[in-house]
Amino acid sequence: MRAVVDAEKCIGCGLCVQIAPDIYQMDGDIAVSIVNNISEKQLEDAENAAAQCPVEAITVA
Numbered sequence: 001m002r003a004v005v006d007a008e009k010c011i012g013c014g015l016c017v018q019i020a021p022d023i024y025q026m027d028g029d030i031a032v033s034i035v036n037n038i039s040e041k042q043l044e045d046a047e048n049a050a051a052q053c054p055v056e057a058i059t060v061a
């Protein structure tokens with residue numbers, strides 16, 4: 001499983017970083033996923049952040 005932040009959509013609100021800092025970090029004005037392989041333990045946080053992103057910029061698949 002991977003989380004991917006769409007750089008075109010992300011408005012840099014930072015919510016995903018607050019929810020799951022071990023998965024998402026800010027890179028300048030946008031968030032990036034810092035994990036190549038999301039563990040089962042991280043999946044809930046990764047999906048929660050994706051669900052709460054105001055512009056639906058995150059895909060977890």
Ligand code: F3S
Nearest residue numbers: 010011014016031053
């Ligand atoms: Fe960007 Fe959404 Fe995170 S706007 S900073 S991907 S919550």
